[in-house]
Amino acid sequence: MRPAAIDPHPRARDTRDGHPRGWIIEPVTAGALEFDVAALVGLSFVLAGLVGWRARPRNRVGPLLLAVGVLWVLAALPVPVSLPRGVAMVRAGAWAAVFVHLVVAYPTGRLDTAPARLVVALGYVSLGVVGVLTTLRPDTAGAGGGAGAAAVTGVVVTGCAVIAQQSIRWVRGTPSRRRQLNPLLGVAVVTVALVVAVKPATIAGRDASGLNVVLQVALAAVPLAYLVGLLRRRIDRAGVADLVVRLHRSSQPVRVEVALARTLHDPTLRIGYWAAGSGRYVDADGQPITPGPDRAVTRIDADGEPVAILDHDRALLEEPELIEATCAALSLALERERLTAELRSRLRELAASRRNLVRAAEAERRRLERDLHDGVQQRLLSIPMTLSLAEAVLPEDPDRVRPLLEEARKAILAVLADLRALTQGLHPPVLTERGLAGAVRELATLSPVPLRILGDVPSGLPAEVETTAYYVVAEALANIAKHAAADEAELRIDSRGGRLTVEVRDDGRGGADPASGSGLRGLAERVAVEGGVFQVESPPGRGTRIRATLPCG
Numbered sequence: 001m002r003p004a005a006i007d008p009h010p011r012a013r014d015t016r017d018g019h020p021r022g023w024i025i026e027p028v029t030a031g032a033l034e035f036d037v038a039a040l041v042g043l044s045f046v047l048a049g050l051v052g053w054r055a056r057p058r059n060r061v062g063p064l065l066l067a068v069g070v071l072w073v074l075a076a077l078p079v080p081v082s083l084p085r086g087v088a089m090v091r092a093g094a095w096a097a098v099f100v101h102l103v104v105a106y107p108t109g110r111l112d113t114a115p116a117r118l119v120v121a122l123g124y125v126s127l128g129v130v131g132v133l134t135t136l137r138p139d140t141a142g143a144g145g146g147a148g149a150a151a152v153t154g155v156v157v158t159g160c161a162v163i164a165q166q167s168i169r170w171v172r173g174t175p176s177r178r179r180q181l182n183p184l185l186g187v188a189v190v191t192v193a194l195v196v197a198v199k200p201a202t203i204a205g206r207d208a209s210g211l212n213v214v215l216q217v218a219l220a221a222v223p224l225a226y227l228v229g230l231l232r233r234r235i236d237r238a239g240v241a242d243l244v245v246r247l248h249r250s251s252q253p254v255r256v257e258v259a260l261a262r263t264l265h266d267p268t269l270r271i272g273y274w275a276a277g278s279g280r281y282v283d284a285d286g287q288p289i290t291p292g293p294d295r296a297v298t299r300i301d302a303d304g305e306p307v308a309i310l311d312h313d314r315a316l317l318e319e320p321e322l323i324e325a326t327c328a329a330l331s332l333a334l335e336r337e338r339l340t341a342e343l344r345s346r347l348r349e350l351a352a353s354r355r356n357l358v359r360a361a362e363a364e365r366r367r368l369e370r371d372l373h374d375g376v377q378q379r380l381l382s383i384p385m386t387l388s389l390a391e392a393v394l395p396e397d398p399d400r401v402r403p404l405l406e407e408a409r410k411a412i413l414a415v416l417a418d419l420r421a422l423t424q425g426l427h428p429p430v431l432t433e434r435g436l437a438g439a440v441r442e443l444a445t446l447s448p449v450p451l452r453i454l455g456d457v458p459s460g461l462p463a464e465v466e467t468t469a470y471y472v473v474a475e476a477l478a479n480i481a482k483h484a485a486a487d488e489a490e491l492r493i494d495s496r497g498g499r500l501t502v503e504v505r506d507d508g509r510g511g512a513d514p515a516s517g518s519g520l521r522g523l524a525e526r527v528a529v530e531g532g533v534f535q536v537e538s539p540p541g542r543g544t545r546i547r548a549t550l551p552c553g
Contacts, residue, residue, distance in 0.1 A: 045069025048223030060109020071095035086135025126154025159196035183229035476504035484508025512538035
């Protein structure tokens with residue numbers, strides 16, 4: 001005699017020991033068709049579990065399928081010894097609890113959310129409660145007894161919870177997530193609904209043999225649906241390779257992003273191409289791309305160099321083989337679009353730099369005009385007036401000539417000072433006199449924050465590169481003195497590969513934002529005009545790093 005919570009072999013009989021029908025059935029009394037279906041159920045789960053475990057060893061769905069198949073077979077096989085009623089009940093219903101775990105955890109095999117863990121725990125707890133009640137009160141296993149009522153309640157509540165949780169999961173899922181769930185979700189929900197209908201009827205002693213056969217057919221379809229999902233993943237990986245071939249053979253320009261989104265079945269997918277000139281990822285139109293917080297980002301490299309990123313649905317992370325195949329196949333195909341996107345980005349930056357340069361030049365012209373008019377011009381006008389007055393009083397009062405000449409001399413010196421100040425704003429004289437190395441040492445000497453210069457400052461650089469590098473260091477040190485509250489700073493300037501790198505670090509409070517200050521924003525524009533890259537890293541509480549890379553070849 002053997003118990004079954006949900007009968008693998010559905011033809012239940014009344015027993016001679018008085019236990020209610022539906023809990024105790026004969027070992028093998030089912031018809032040939034029913035027995036063949038029951039054997040097929042266990043075999044299908046075992047085979048699908050082994051295939052899934054081998055194909056995706058890091059995924060837990062395969063082991064769960066295997067566990068359901070093994071527990072189903074154990075529940076169907078007769079045992080040579082008499083088991084305690086509670087143990088027999090757990091043995092007969094364990095496959096159902098693991099099946100709930102399988103359905104809720106699909107497609108990763110992991111329980112990532114609290115509702116999922118709660119539903120699975122409900123299934124295991126219900127099985128344990130029925131086993132304990134059956135052990136303590138064997139006479140309550142019928143429909144009206146405590147164990148029977150607990151079994152019916154546990155099956156109905158757990159089954160309804162599974163159906164509700166999976167329905168909500170599908171409704172709230174993204175298109176990629178729904179596509180992953182579709183192969184198995186529909187069959188699994190129908191199977192759970194059949195379990196909810198069959199179990200209470202069996203415990204109540206009703207003849208549910210026909211419905212039980214339908215349940216077993218539905219169960220056998222679950223591993224088949226899983227295998228269909230595995231086959232579809234292989235087809236998707238082959239589709240990526242076909243996409244690359246089509247891109248290379250196509251005589252018409254094809255947007256890789258659109259084609260890849262269609263191939264991966266993710267309409268929200270975006271591709272960000274690495275723009276080396278700006279040090280960031282941009283879309284096909286050259287606009288900077290910023291992934292959302294609930295998105296996943298996969299980086300594509302070629303020979304260790306960044307090529308692009310895929311901004312895609314998080315559901316695709318659960319198919320690492322597909323993502324790896326995509327990265328391997330597209331690294332070459334994306335290179336052409338990456339260069340196009342980088343060119344568009346550089347053109348946009350160049351246009352913006354030109355506009356900023358024109359505005360800056362106009363503002364500088366107006367400043368010079370104002371300074372010359374209000375300062376130098378007025379002083380220059382006073383000199384001939386003073387000399388004319390001296391000439392007029394010379395015949396009559398020679399003693400007054402000397403003070404007037406002294407006044408004219410002072411006016412000339414003042415004009416020279418004003419002109420020197422104006423020219424210093426256009427080009428630092430220290431650069432002309434001492435070069436970049438001497439100018440940097442002077443800045444370090446005058447800096448209120450101790451500055452360490454690492455390495456030797458290169459010489460023989462183009463004048464415009466030296467000027468830009470000087471202003472980067474000067475503005476960085478000014479910001480450190482005003483805002484950083486730093487104890488020390490360090491400067492590194494080196495030249496290699498035809499590019500000059502200027503990097504200033506401090507150990508201050510951090511939090512610098514180029515968008516909120518005109519100084520850093522002006523530096524970024526100045527560096528961009530020279531074709532360089534300007535970067536600011538300033539995490540709060542961890543200091544600031546300003547880095548400018550300038551072409552000097």
